[in-house]
Amino acid sequence: MNTSCRYKRVLVKLSGEALMGDTRNAFDPRFLDGLVHELQTAHATGVQLALVVGGGNIYRGGLGHDQGPARSRGDHMGMLATVINSLAIQGGLEKIGLSSVVYTAIPMPQVAETFVLRHALDDLARGRILICAAGTGNPYFTTDTAASLRAAEMGADLLLKGTKVDGVYSDDPKTNHNAQRYDQLTFDQVLHQKLQVMDLTAISLCQANKIPIMVFSILERGVLTAILNGEQRGTLIKEAL
Numbered sequence: 457m458n459t460s461c462r463y464k465r466v467l468v469k470l471s472g473e474a475l476m477g478d479t480r481n482a483f484d485p486r487f488l489d490g491l492v493h494e495l496q497t498a499h500a501t502g503v504q505l506a507l508v509v510g511g512g513n514i515y516r517g518g519l520g521h522d523q524g525p526a527r528s529r530g531d532h533m534g535m536l537a538t539v540i541n542s543l544a545i546q547g548g549l550e551k552i553g554l555s556s557v558v559y560t561a562i563p564m565p566q567v568a569e570t571f572v573l574r575h576a577l578d579d580l581a582r583g584r585i586l587i588c589a590a591g592t593g594n595p596y597f598t599t600d601t602a603a604s605l606r607a608a609e610m611g612a613d614l615l616l617k618g619t620k621v622d623g624v625y626s627d628d629p630k631t632n633h634n635a636q637r638y639d640q641l642t643f644d645q646v647l648h649q650k651l652q653v654m655d656l657t658a659i660s661l662c663q664a665n666k667i668p669i670m671v672f673s674i675l676e677r678g679v680l681t682a683i684l685n686g687e688q689r690g691t692l693i694k695e696a697l
């Protein structure tokens with residue numbers, strides 16, 4: 457085991473859309489293969505590794521602006537989508553011999569373990585990769601907020617938010633070639649400038665619990681391990697610069 461990692465425990469948040477890779481299907485097997493190898497090298501640094509995955513490649517609730525029971529139904533569908541994604545990632549990890557546990561925020565014991573913090577911490581200490589599914593278990597939230605919540609509960613040193621771009625920009629880099637990438641930002645800058653990082657609840661939860669966020673490109677090979685080894689990649693968001 458390599459002990460170069462500067463963090464003890466981190467949580468990685470992946471959007472469901474990332475799993476589509478370059479395809480229009482819910483899953484791109486090539487992306488999944490690449491992802492599990494990234495996780496393998498990251499895990500080999502000795503860090504305790506937890507994951508929260510979204511469901512946007514399959515279903516997102518709330519898009520029809522439904523409210524009340526209809527909204528809850530849609531959100532339940534979204535949370536179930538995250539369970540499908542979590543099982544897919546676990547399958548990939550299993551294929552390369554990495555031990556992982558899927559925990560769900562909504563009990564479904566035939567499918568996965570029900571989230572109990574103490575059990576999750578035991579699994580992390582045993583070197584298992586944790587995959588936290590079904591978001592917070594409640595409608596009206598996002599998996600970004602679930603990631604912040606789990607990171608706070610577990611006492612993670614860093615929340616790594618994997619996206620298709622390599623950090624936070626002043627504008628959309630796809631449409632504005634003059635958009636500038638930030639190396640570092642404060643939570644207040646993100647909140648006041650309404651920068652598209654994570655939803656407000658997720659950002660506020662990280663700020664209140666002093667958990668820095670690193671926004672990085674999940675498409676860049678080796679980046680996760682580079683960050684764990686202390687290299688500056690992506691955009692780091694913290695309390696003060």
Ligand code: UDP
Binds near residue numbers: 471534592
């Ligand atoms: N969701 C929810 N509560 C949660 C987390 C997620 O209701 O705590 C639902 C919500 O409908 C959301 C969907 O699950 O749209 C998928 O999650 P998200 O949109 O965060 O996935 P991502 O954009 O990261 O793929």
